[in-house]
Amino acid sequence: MGERTNILQKNIHQSITANRKDGIHLLKRLVQIASTQGKEADAQRIILETLFDMGLDVDLWEPNGEELQASPYFASSRYDFSGSPNVVGVLKGTGGGRSIILNGHIDVVPAGDRNQWEEDPFSGIVKNGKMYGRGVTDMKGGNVSMLVALKTLQTLNIRLKGDVIFESVIEEESGGSGTLAAILRGYQADAALIPEPTNMKIFPKQQGSMWFRIHVKGRSAHGGTRYEGVSAIDKSLIVIKHIKELEDQRNKRITDPLYAKIPIPIPINIGKIEGGEWPSSVPDFVILEGRMGVSPDEQMEDARLEIETWIEGLGEVEPWFNVHPASIEWYGGRWLPGSIDSDHELLSLLSENYRFVLNEEAIIEASPWGTDGGLLTQVGNIPSIVFGPGVTDQAHFPNEYIELDRVFEAAEIIVLTLIDWCGVEY
Amino acid sequence: MGERTNILQKNIHQSITANRKDGIHLLKRLVQIASTQGKEADAQRIILETLFDMGLDVDLWEPNGEELQASPYFASSRYDFSGSPNVVGVLKGTGGGRSIILNGHIDVVPAGDRNQWEEDPFSGIVKNGKMYGRGVTDMKGGNVSMLVALKTLQTLNIRLKGDVIFESVIEEESGGSGTLAAILRGYQADAALIPEPTNMKIFPKQQGSMWFRIHVKGRSAHGGTRYEGVSAIDKSLIVIKHIKELEDQRNKRITDPLYAKIPIPIPINIGKIEGGEWPSSVPDFVILEGRMGVSPDEQMEDARLEIETWIEGLGEVEPWFNVHPASIEWYGGRWLPGSIDSDHELLSLLSENYRFVLNEEAIIEASPWGTDGGLLTQVGNIPSIVFGPGVTDQAHFPNEYIELDRVFEAAEIIVLTLIDWCGVEY
The missing domain is CATH 3.30.70.360 (Alpha-Beta Plaits)
Known part of the structure; x- marks a missing residue:
């Protein structure tokens, strides 16, 4: 840390601020697509294009139902994933650094009773610094934090040593088949970060x-x-x-x-x-x-x-x-439980960068619900942390929203953490 | 009682025995019609023909939904009774005697899960002295007891002083609109008997x-x-x-x-x-x-x-x-509760004739369920007793049955009671 990080952080902060409008636009486009189970393709297309435009290696595939069923960890209400692709983008490192998976799900739960919504559930309308819509907090906002982080690395020409594997998966709300499929396809890393809606708390353990x-x-x-x-x-x-x-x-x-x-x-x-x-x-x-x-x-x-x-x-x-x-x-x-050792370096780096960006101590807790972190930990053997900008008690509720400031604060913390974890090639 | 009744009872018993086959045939025809709510017409037609053949005055009408709704005692899931007629047959007395209503419902509850039935629920099949089918015990068997009783009076040319009003009503299983309609149409009597399935017990009170x-x-x-x-x-x-x-x-x-x-x-x-x-x-x-x-x-x-x-x-x-x-x-x-005074003469006559025919004491209890006797008592002001040949715990169950002997024993007890209650013109 110290001087280097101070200057770097200033640049990162400025770059994120400069790209804020684009980030909000991207989030709005994602929220306006009702990517409920079976209807994820249009949203994944936007993710694909975004990754492609950043110059990442991209991989889009429909999970194989037969292969998934053979796994003891398979739990879904369907066996056919036609039209429901996973998307992965890899930012190749220069070598010699630690790799990381950034995992976010693109599927959202149904809007439920429309009468309980003040606006169309897929409006993505912004009022008083909050964007509204089904899935904005759980977890398209977190996905945008990760994409903004990657974009910032590219803009500032920061070249990481380790690989960053960005996963936009289906089916998290229905048993995790998207992440399971990514594991079975061979995506591996030294750690994983999942920006589910934690109210900016850090969850090293998930129930x-x-x-x-x-x-x-x-x-x-x-x-x-x-x-x-x-x-x-x-x-x-x-x-x-x-x-x-x-x-x-x-x-x-x-x-x-x-x-x-x-x-x-x-x-x-x-x-x-x-x-x-x-x-x-x-x-x-x-x-x-x-x-x-x-x-x-x-x-x-x-x-x-x-x-x-x-x-x-x-x-x-x-x-x-x-x-x-x-x-x-x-x-x-x-949902499998997930955990990372309490002295794992990713946990301390994330906490330090949180303090550094927000000038306060991060709250570290165990989460009361499961995420795909359980699969990553137990099936993929990838230590995983859940940390994201969404509002916990808005998930699955009518009038779901996210505070946009949190999306970009999380992005800033993530960029710094990627730099510390993966290492930088100067 | 005494000598007169002994000879009379012998004749009655012989007549009922001689007509047993016809009674079973009638019951079977009734059971073979699935007279659930809204589908009572075909069964009522058989009742109408039977009453007509015995030379009774007959009255068939579809209850008026509007009129019924105006009553505070109306309780039904429907307002339109088209195709669901009530049938009443009146055996006019010669005058000077007490009148009685014989009330039975023609509607049956649905057969329910067919897989739980050993035979078709509307077969009316007879095995080991039992007839099987939906509604045979609740309460077509009781209705046949009454019709056999009336037929016996006709066969033996016994002329009662008081009127006997035979009511075959709809809707007992759905709130009693059939009996309510008969009351509103003006059918009145000094007492009423309802042969619901009581296991041959006498219920002067109904919950x-x-x-x-x-x-x-x-x-x-x-x-x-x-x-x-x-x-x-x-x-x-x-x-x-x-x-x-x-x-x-x-x-x-x-x-x-x-x-x-x-x-x-x-x-x-x-x-x-x-x-x-x-x-x-x-x-x-x-x-x-x-x-x-x-x-x-x-x-x-x-x-x-x-x-x-x-x-x-x-x-x-x-x-x-x-x-x-x-x-x-x-x-x-x-269902309104019903009751008759414990010293009411119909109760003692029925108990005496029970003892006379079956050589044992009748069991007199309060019923654990309501019948149309509540409406007859509370709306029609007609003291009512429930007594019938059906098997209480078979009502509404798969493989519902009745013991045929009970149908004719009940008929015999009813004939003797009608004679005692209405009086005979010699």
Whole structure:
């Protein structure tokens, strides 16, 4: 650091400021495309052109569903990725430096109920320094931070020693098949950075999660003689209470100081309940659907086994379950936990550059949700950090926005970190 | 009773036995018509022809939706009854006797999941003395008992003093609009008998019931930070427990000896639960649907007010409800309770004839469900008794059946009771 970085940072800051208008224009164009699952192609085309214009090596391909299915980490609602390409751009280093993957997803969740939006969800309208639209915070804003960072390196003719691999992936919102496909295609690096919406916090650990469905049985009867039946709703209350106890036990085990301020580090959330068919019948089934948080320090398989065994133990709480066991199945979303060593150099470099640019200490926490960082860490063996300009509690919500200043602050921190991590050829 | 009845009963028994084949044939024809809501016409046509062939005055009409809607007792999912006629046949008495309504519904509930039926639900197949099919027990078997009773009177040339009004009504399974229409058309009598499936028990009192829907609110959040939200599922557990306490209180007040053997005389059944939309979101709503039993000795309005006030009191149990009150609405089914005085002569005549025909004491209980007897009692002011040959726990179930012997035993008891109640012109 010191003198060199002061001058360099001034140049970088000036260059980013000079290119701010272009960055906002790019973000707006991306937000105006509703790149929901299956409809990512038009947005990827813009990414491709941007990378091409910067002179990067580009690679665009449609992930191979058959190949993906063969992986135990595959989790998607579809097998055919026609029309849903991944895009990768490689900024080749001069050699001898450490490489890095900059990973961002191009897919966005659906806009949901349009009536809850004040403006068209794909307007990209700017008001009071905020841009609005589905996906602007999660995570097209973060993607633009990375692209602005790369552009700045090119503008200032800064030549890195290590490779920078920029990945614009599909399917993060639906199980991570885009990043999985990039790993299977052979993209490797010494570390990875993912600018998901962290409110500019740095997440060296990300919670994993998986969805489950629990079936609870009852015995039907007419509501007027409900004592002749067994209510699956009543029994499901026991199941819910039982799961709360497991959540309690699991969270008591968490000692990582990164979780110190988090009330429930790895929650088990019951998100959906459905049972019975008729008001005047005793309900003979209930289905519970939920999300189990998985600690960065545990294996998915261990977490799965723990709750499965716990559900088997319901018979000790209530004899009904000995004869009519509740069953648990795994379906839908699954996000691997991710983590990087607390003394990893990328973490300290990122924190230092944060302080350097923003004159305050970075907040370092464990994230309460999973990202593609889990796949990069566990499948790709690439230590990953999540840090981005988006507003955490705006993700997936109506009137999603991002504060544009954060996009360019993040870009500045990223450029400096790339220089420190990959090294510079003078 | 005594000598006269012994000879008479022998003749009646012989006549019923001689006509057994015809009765079974009639029941089979009725069962083979899937007379679900809106599709009652073909079955009513058979009833019409049967009444006509016996020489009764017949009245067939489609209930007037507009007129019905004007009644506070109207409860149906439809307003148009085109193609869904009621049929009434009147066996005029010679004068000076007490009149009686014999009321049975022709509508049946849907067959449900065909895979759970061993035979076609509308086969009317007979195996080991049982006829199978949707509606055979609830309550076409009971209707045939009444028709066999009337036929027997005709065959034996027994001329009653009082009128017998046979009503074949629509819509019992959907709120009673058929019987309501018959009352509004002016059909009146000194008492009524309804052969719903009581397992040959005599029900001088019938529980009323009404359906409710309770809305419980929560506050959404990401499942990974579930502590930032408020789970409507968790809150609904409190609501369910609260309702159980009300059920307890209400049942402690029941002292009627007819309920002595019934564990919960007037249950409040939660039949359906639905809440949340996404496994990894904190659910912000739950909807509970249920059925509230109403005692024969209370007014519907009082029961309604009691639970409404009780739900308002949730804030004392859990402060959340003060700010986000749970709300209750009334929808769908509503069945008025019905009752007849315990010293009513129809009750004693029916019990005596039961003993006379079957050589055992009749079981007299309060029914755990409502019938059209509630409308006849409360709107028509016609004291009503429910007694019939069907198998209570087969109603609405797959592989519904009736034991054919019961159909003819009930017919015999009904003939003798009509003779005693209406009087005979010799």
